[in-house]
Amino acid sequence: MRYKIILAYDGTKFAGFQAQPNQRTVEGVLKKAVNKIAKEPTPEIQIYGSGRTDSGVHALGQVVHFDLPIEMSEVNMLNALNSILPLDTVVKKVEIVDQNFHARFTTHGKKYEYRMALGKFVDPFKRNYTGHWKFPVKIELIENAIKDLEGTHDFSSFVASGSTVKSHVRTIYQASVREDKAQNEIIFEFYGNGFLYNMVRIMVAVLAEIGSERRPVDDIPRLLEVKDRDQARGTAPASGLYLKEVDY
Amino acid sequence: MRYKIILAYDGTKFAGFQAQPNQRTVEGVLKKAVNKIAKEPTPEIQIYGSGRTDSGVHALGQVVHFDLPIEMSEVNMLNALNSILPLDTVVKKVEIVDQNFHARFTTHGKKYEYRMALGKFVDPFKRNYTGHWKFPVKIELIENAIKDLEGTHDFSSFVASGSTVKSHVRTIYQASVREDKAQNEIIFEFYGNGFLYNMVRIMVAVLAEIGSERRPVDDIPRLLEVKDRDQARGTAPASGLYLKEVDY
Structure with missing residues (x-):
């Protein structure tokens, strides 16, 4: 199942969106949350954002997608992510999409x-x-x-x-x-x-x-x-x- | 000269108003700024707030007074304080008041x-x-x-x-x-x-x-x-x- 999520974050305490070693990033905390929900450490689930935001830059509607090997309803995914994510990040919407959707490559x-x-x-x-x-x-x-x-x-x-x-x-x-x-x-x-x-x-x-x-x-x-x-x-x-x- | 100042602060990164050893407090940063302006390290100038606020509590209109041995106009004091204070604290108003004014004891x-x-x-x-x-x-x-x-x-x-x-x-x-x-x-x-x-x-x-x-x-x-x-x-x-x- 491919999930599209829309998320908001306060960028103040993030070293930007993109994952980097030893830095707190939006991609990092989100990937950790998704993998916690999937409970399958191997192979690790990757997440794909619409693009990077820099350190200190905020988002009201960033879009990310990922594929989950298990099936979960949209509302359960929303609640699960928001119960795990830190308070400076919130998922506003979850949508199950088909495999043609790609957060980065299909943007208009x-x-x-x-x-x-x-x-x-x-x-x-x-x-x-x-x-x-x-x-x-x-x-x-x-x-x-x-x-x-x-x-x-x-x-x-x-x-x-x-x-x-x-x-x-x-x-x-x-x-x-x-x-x-x-x-x-x-x-x-x-x-x-x-x-x-x-x-x-x-x-x-x-x-x-x-x-x-x-x-x-x-x-x-x-x-x-x-x-x-x-x-x-x-x-x-x-x-x-x-x-x-x-x-x- | 006695100065009454009205200040706003974001309490998030302060361990409250009242000065405490090894803690970042509103009283601490303000007292440091006032003493820097006075350029007289001895005797140290004391500042008096209307009352404490706890860690994480904000102020839109906290009131403080202090006595300065030198004379400075209200607008110059405002500019001087705001050029020294950290960005989570701002002085909104400065007023020269008489010696009967006390930020803590004369509140209504x-x-x-x-x-x-x-x-x-x-x-x-x-x-x-x-x-x-x-x-x-x-x-x-x-x-x-x-x-x-x-x-x-x-x-x-x-x-x-x-x-x-x-x-x-x-x-x-x-x-x-x-x-x-x-x-x-x-x-x-x-x-x-x-x-x-x-x-x-x-x-x-x-x-x-x-x-x-x-x-x-x-x-x-x-x-x-x-x-x-x-x-x-x-x-x-x-x-x-x-x-x-x-x-x-």
């Missing part, structure tokens, strides 16, 4: 949200759950500029130097920004067919600079053109980033 | 808020910031029962066994509860002239049991009468408790 799109807290000082309750930008922001400048990211582009200016993928061409179906005045936050949303290493965080840093007039409002077409990471400069902190949804 | 009232998350599983993003109650709740039962706590009573049934104060008589000016349906939380608020050790957390545990019909709706007058801590049973977790306001 991913949606990321970035929450940026404004104000002079960091709110202690938001320090792990938002980025922070202390400069005044004109939201209409960001609204204007963010549309330049939509479409199919070579995002070489927006990829961290550690990336090893061959192509930097990705499609952003939709990019938007809104203000949450009650929370004094700016919330960015990006929906696309895939994102490069640190791509969302670099885009957000550029957009914040545009919003504070530290960079011209029409700078994004230029950055896409020059394909030079150094010209994008900053990377917004991991704490504000949420993997919100993965579509298949 | 304190307001506490308790946030209880409902639902079967713990939300990973709320695990340090709410209590959790997985049983169905009838809010009208709590609304009814909570009013029995208002007024002047002997709260001996609602004090943790570690308490050493002589009198357990306190006055609750106002006690209320509301539902936040969007967040799926119940929020309790208590405003009184003082609170005993764990008193709010014990009251919340009793009220939650009443809301889930695990205890009769008229049980509070009986508990106040019997003055027996064992009959109140539970203590809601520290993570949901916020010191919201201190009045003078």
Whole structure:
């Protein structure tokens, strides 16, 4: 039986999604929980995520699949996983899917949200759950500029130097920004067919600079053109980033 | 010069407010910051809080005062403290007050808020910031029962066994509860002239049991009468408790 699960996690205390030796990772705790349920140590059950998230990055709707040699109902799997998983990880939904489903290879799109807290000082309750930008922001400048990211582009200016993928061409179906005045936050949303290493965080840093007039409002077409990471400069902190949804 | 400061802190990583040897406490980090600003190691400047908060308990409006041998404007003090303090503590307001003000001895009232998350599983993003109650709740039962706590009573049934104060008589000016349906939380608020050790957390545990019909709706007058801590049973977790306001 193949199980698709949708899970949320607070990334603060994880060294990212992907399993690494001697590190606490989402994949690590989840794989351990699944194997505990299966009670079959050999062969070890592998789990497959839609993609990695970095250390400190959160998920509201990460998707993972795995094959279990025993049969268990969706609701029993949900309860079993949540009774084993640590409190910073929760399974929101379990679905039995057919063998054609693959969490990584059959994705159609991913949606990321970035929450940026404004104000002079960091709110202690938001320090792990938002980025922070202390400069005044004109939201209409960001609204204007963010549309330049939509479409199919070579995002070489927006990829961290550690990336090893061959192509930097990705499609952003939709990019938007809104203000949450009650929370004094700016919330960015990006929906696309895939994102490069640190791509969302670099885009957000550029957009914040545009919003504070530290960079011209029409700078994004230029950055896409020059394909030079150094010209994008900053990377917004991991704490504000949420993997919100993965579509298949 | 006497300075009154209002501060917020995320209590998750503090061993409570009060300074203790080899423990990270709010008083400890604040005292260190104040003494760094004063640049006078002898005699050491003492700080006085409105009262303690336990490990894991948060504050939105804790009040502290201290005397500084040098003169500094309110805004400069605010900026100086926030540039030194760790990110889980923030000073929201600084006020120069006269020598009659004392953060602990001149309080008129304190307001506490308790946030209880409902639902079967713990939300990973709320695990340090709410209590959790997985049983169905009838809010009208709590609304009814909570009013029995208002007024002047002997709260001996609602004090943790570690308490050493002589009198357990306190006055609750106002006690209320509301539902936040969007967040799926119940929020309790208590405003009184003082609170005993764990008193709010014990009251919340009793009220939650009443809301889930695990205890009769008229049980509070009986508990106040019997003055027996064992009959109140539970203590809601520290993570949901916020010191919201201190009045003078």
